[in-house]
Amino acid sequence: MKREQASNWSLEFENAIATSGLADDISRCISCGKCTGVCPVAAISPSYNPRQIIREVLLGNYERIVKSEEIWRCFWCANCAATCPSEIKYPLLMLYIRYFSMSHGAGKKHVDPFIRFVTKARKEAVTFQPGKPARLDEIRALRSSLGLAPLRIVSDKGIKEYQKLFEITGTDEWLKNYQETPEVPIDLSYLEGRILVQDDSISGSEREA
Amino acid sequence: MEEYQRLSLIDPQRVAKLPTPEKLFLFLSCTGSIEYPGTERAVRIVGEKLGIEFIESVDQTCCTGYMLTCNAVNPQLALASTSRNLSIPQEMGLDVGVFCNGCYGYLRELAHLLHSNPAFKEVGDKANEALGRVKYHGHTKIYHVQELWYRQLEKLTSLVKRPLTGLKIAAHYGCHYLANKDVAIDDAQYPTFHEEIYKALGATSVVYKERRACCGYSVGRGFTHREETVLPHITNKMLSAAAAGVQLMTTTCPGCNTALDREQKTITSRGKHVSIPVIDLSQLIAFALGAPVEQLGFKANTTPVLPVLERFVI
Amino acid sequence: MLNEGVLVVGGGVAGMQAAIDIAASGKEVVLIDKDKNLGGHVKEYGALFPDLTEGASLVEQKVRIIKNNPKIKVLVGTEVNKLQQVEGALKASFINTGNPQEQIFSAAVISTGFDNFDGKKYGEYGYGRFPGVITGIDFEHQEEAILKRPVKTAVFIKCVGSRDRSKGMPYCSKICCMYTAKQALELKKAQPNAQVYVFYMDIRSNFKNGEEFVRGVMENQHVKYIRGRVGKVIPTNGRLLIRAEDTLMGVPIELEADLVVLATAMVPSQATQSLVTQVGGKLDNNGFILPIPMAESENPMSLTKGVFYAGACGFPCDVKDAMNQGSAAAAGVLSYLQSNRGAAK
Ligand SMILES: Cc1cc2nc3c(=O)[nH]c(=O)nc-3n(C[C@H](O)[C@H](O)[C@H](O)COP(=O)(O)OP(=O)(O)OC[C@H]3O[C@@H](n4cnc5c(N)ncnc54)[C@H](O)[C@@H]3O)c2cc1C
Ligand code: SF4
Ligand code: SF4
Ligand code: SF4
Numbered sequence: 069m070k071r072e073q074a075s076n077w078s079l080e081f082e083n084a085i086a087t088s089g090l091a092d093d094i095s096r097c098i099s100c101g102k103c104t105g106v107c108p109v110a111a112i113s114p115s116y117n118p119r120q121i122i123r124e125v126l127l128g129n130y131e132r133i134v135k136s137e138e139i140w141r142c143f144w145c146a147n148c149a150a151t152c153p154s155e156i157k158y159p160l161l162m163l164y165i166r167y168f169s170m171s172h173g174a175g176k177k178h179v180d181p182f183i184r185f186v187t188k189a190r191k192e193a194v195t196f197q198p199g200k201p202a203r204l205d206e207i208r209a210l211r212s213s214l215g216l217a218p219l220r221i222v223s224d225k226g227i228k229e230y231q232k233l234f235e236i237t238g239t240d241e242w243l244k245n246y247q248e249t250p251e252v253p254i255d256l257s258y259l260e261g262r263i264l265v266q267d268d269s270i271s272g273s274e275r276e277a
Numbered sequence: 278m279e280e281y282q283r284l285s286l287i288d289p290q291r292v293a294k295l296p297t298p299e300k301l302f303l304f305l306s307c308t309g310s311i312e313y314p315g316t317e318r319a320v321r322i323v324g325e326k327l328g329i330e331f332i333e334s335v336d337q338t339c340c341t342g343y344m345l346t347c348n349a350v351n352p353q354l355a356l357a358s359t360s361r362n363l364s365i366p367q368e369m370g371l372d373v374g375v376f377c378n379g380c381y382g383y384l385r386e387l388a389h390l391l392h393s394n395p396a397f398k399e400v401g402d403k404a405n406e407a408l409g410r411v412k413y414h415g416h417t418k419i420y421h422v423q424e425l426w427y428r429q430l431e432k433l434t435s436l437v438k439r440p441l442t443g444l445k446i447a448a449h450y451g452c453h454y455l456a457n458k459d460v461a462i463d464d465a466q467y468p469t470f471h472e473e474i475y476k477a478l479g480a481t482s483v484v485y486k487e488r489r490a491c492c493g494y495s496v497g498r499g500f501t502h503r504e505e506t507v508l509p510h511i512t513n514k515m516l517s518a519a520a521a522g523v524q525l526m527t528t529t530c531p532g533c534n535t536a537l538d539r540e541q542k543t544i545t546s547r548g549k550h551v552s553i554p555v556i557d558l559s560q561l562i563a564f565a566l567g568a569p570v571e572q573l574g575f576k577a578n579t580t581p582v583l584p585v586l587e588r589f590v591i
Numbered sequence: 592m593l594n595e596g597v598l599v600v601g602g603g604v605a606g607m608q609a610a611i612d613i614a615a616s617g618k619e620v621v622l623i624d625k626d627k628n629l630g631g632h633v634k635e636y637g638a639l640f641p642d643l644t645e646g647a648s649l650v651e652q653k654v655r656i657i658k659n660n661p662k663i664k665v666l667v668g669t670e671v672n673k674l675q676q677v678e679g680a681l682k683a684s685f686i687n688t689g690n691p692q693e694q695i696f697s698a699a700v701i702s703t704g705f706d707n708f709d710g711k712k713y714g715e716y717g718y719g720r721f722p723g724v725i726t727g728i729d730f731e732h733q734e735e736a737i738l739k740r741p742v743k744t745a746v747f748i749k750c751v752g753s754r755d756r757s758k759g760m761p762y763c764s765k766i767c768c769m770y771t772a773k774q775a776l777e778l779k780k781a782q783p784n785a786q787v788y789v790f791y792m793d794i795r796s797n798f799k800n801g802e803e804f805v806r807g808v809m810e811n812q813h814v815k816y817i818r819g820r821v822g823k824v825i826p827t828n829g830r831l832l833i834r835a836e837d838t839l840m841g842v843p844i845e846l847e848a849d850l851v852v853l854a855t856a857m858v859p860s861q862a863t864q865s866l867v868t869q870v871g872g873k874l875d876n877n878g879f880i881l882p883i884p885m886a887e888s889e890n891p892m893s894l895t896k897g898v899f900y901a902g903a904c905g906f907p908c909d910v911k912d913a914m915n916q917g918s919a920a921a922a923g924v925l926s927y928l929q930s931n932r933g934a935a936k
Contacts (some may be wrong), residue, residue, distance in 0.1 A: 076414040089396060098821065099838060100792050101818075101819035102836075104843055107819070108493070110836070111834075113506055114415075114843055119841075140501065140502070141502060144346055146456035147456075147489075149456055153757050153820070155756060163345075163348065165344060166348045181497065182348075182500070185349065189344065194310070196336070198311065207311060207314070210314055211310075216317060216318060220310035222337070226335060228338075230358065232407065233358055236407050237356075239353065242350070244312060286711070286712075463712070464714030467720070
């Protein structure tokens, strides 16, 4: 890997985050590593490192993360935010980084699976309603036995209003754009050359057992 | 393990500030309605015993948080639908009770964004205006039912009909309630209020190594990164619970419940046997208060629940 | 009515030094401490950084000087709860052996010291919950017992209650890097086979010989310093599992320990805050004493008319610094009394 050129770094991304109103002031990060220390994803897949991702954004070396697989790993469990001494709301930053990555056509394979939920939710104003008749019957039977409506139904008015929200918030347009943007393949791991030990034993709990 | 009892970081002032409402708007959870309808029923049963009437609305839609955090819609949609959804209880003059950590976290965070950022508020206001709805003023209070149950712990204790003597229960707190550090009633890193509830129900609480580990299912990683990270993570968590002798686990989020209950089948099929029924805290409380078992919807669970609860049914 | 007596509130190292220096010039001093012995925090410490002087013997030496000077009247077990400016003098209220008393002084030194941060505020570290997790101050108080109890692995966690704005504690406590190195050294000397780790974010050893002291702990005692703030302590198999990131390597790590020492912060005390505001002084954002801008005060330890301060009530400091400040405050008191007498005449 060649020496990094600070002249290639840009503050554009950090500024964009600051004006997004989502993840405020990540310059407060003191790079203490508490987030990574408690992060469940880093524990399994150490090439994922929330602290380093923040540093990349701060230094303006964001090209690398935008095009990386790593940013799609976060569970969004907010354990990092709950423990951070600097009150950094990392999950919101992550949300923003992912949008940014998508705007470059990257990461689509990690978003595509959810587009079908959206399409369905737009029709029903409820997410996860299964399509298979057999499963639906099962749910109907159970719910009825509990004295609940056979299916969770949103009123026609509710559904119409929800669909209208898709229009007026530009979501329909956004979805169309998303679908039309060609995918940029990503296969770059966050830090090339990091030596990772492949360990599929479940070390911690086995030791405990 | 008694250790946790030596210290409680529950904030008594925050607990005291919680209401004991007579009426509350019940915010319905999509996952809850579909995966574990027994939770909703249990919430109503416990509410009834405590004198809380829950009102729902067929106009309430999905909170949209999941789709937002899967980056599958734009943020404006989530802001607008939060604004719209919260305008419903506002018009009824009611505060909101939520029984899903996901809905709770998203509603709180999005309501906070709406409240604190004029540009976001405008997105919400414009949406409500276009729909002919009132503007959301941002003062509706949002509670998770788990904190409301804890608020009335004494009353709950006095109502127990089936003391769960000898049952070893462990908590999965989930992340998106505790992450709201500014309002959550307990410490985000080592909470104990669920354990206090178990004690009130007569059960024994078990502290296991990965009790504060998340379920791995939020923001859809269960779809995109299941093999790579989610399954190893859940396996780790559930095996540590099994090693500690946990007989039953409770959650406060149907999403977490789905992950921890359903994935046990996969874990077992891959050679690491684990069988710990996972139910909602409200279901557990309703059960201990004597609710008929058929009303609690345990049929929905993948890991059978009745084997551990049966002996308490007289 | 001018009273020549000087009040020193708080008989820690700062207050003792101030009393000694004021009395050396022949002035009457009343040194009051709420504790039943003089010496403040230091009297309960083992060896002190940087030169490993015994805390107790330092305090003994000061107490001897104080006892030998009839100009110093010591009131222990006495808490000063009120201090007010009255007609160019200071009126102090305190409770001595159950009797509330009031006395007029011509000048005063506030040297009320610091409080210890409550380690319980970090649920993730389990202080007060998991056996084996102690604070730095516990280490000092129970040093003998701790050094005797065999440990395979010990972990020191720095900045507990410092540099943490989420806990409302943004400042660096300044001395905990050094006392941690000292405690690690003591542990290694007592148990050379123990594996000792120090988790740090920065090493702040800005004292004379501080850098050399810390390097010595690393190089001669082979204490391992790991850069990263510990995320979590989890009781496992009767031991304590530590989870953190080694931020220099960028990898999450886990290790098991038998002893975890939290380097808890020095925090402002309630007594300091109320006395300072009563005499018209100001507090800074963290609740310590707000100094008068340097160019506006005659003495670096000036607070308000006739009132000076010294030691950790102003901001975390080490023993040497506390004593320096005590001497400086004494000089301030003496020149104040000198010029005030001139004015009165
Ligand atoms: C764990 C730990 C280890 C340390 N180790 C070292 C070390 O090795 N070397 C070193 O140089 N420094 C060390 N320090 C720093 C050292 O403790 C301080 O520098 C020193 O104690 C400051 O002295 P002080 O007189 O300002 O305050 P204190 O020691 O706090 O004394 C204040 C005194 O005022 C009294 N008082 C308070 N309020 C009132 C009142 N209203 N009325 C009457 N009396 C009152 C108190 O009882 C107390 O006796 C350590 C600190 C900690 C926390
Ligand atoms: S915990 Fe917070 S301050 Fe520490 S490295 Fe992570 S984001 Fe930065
Ligand atoms: S939110 Fe993401 S980065 Fe933070 S702890 Fe959870 S998985 Fe790790
Ligand atoms: S002196 Fe060292 S341990 Fe103490 S707060 Fe400062 S950096 Fe942290």
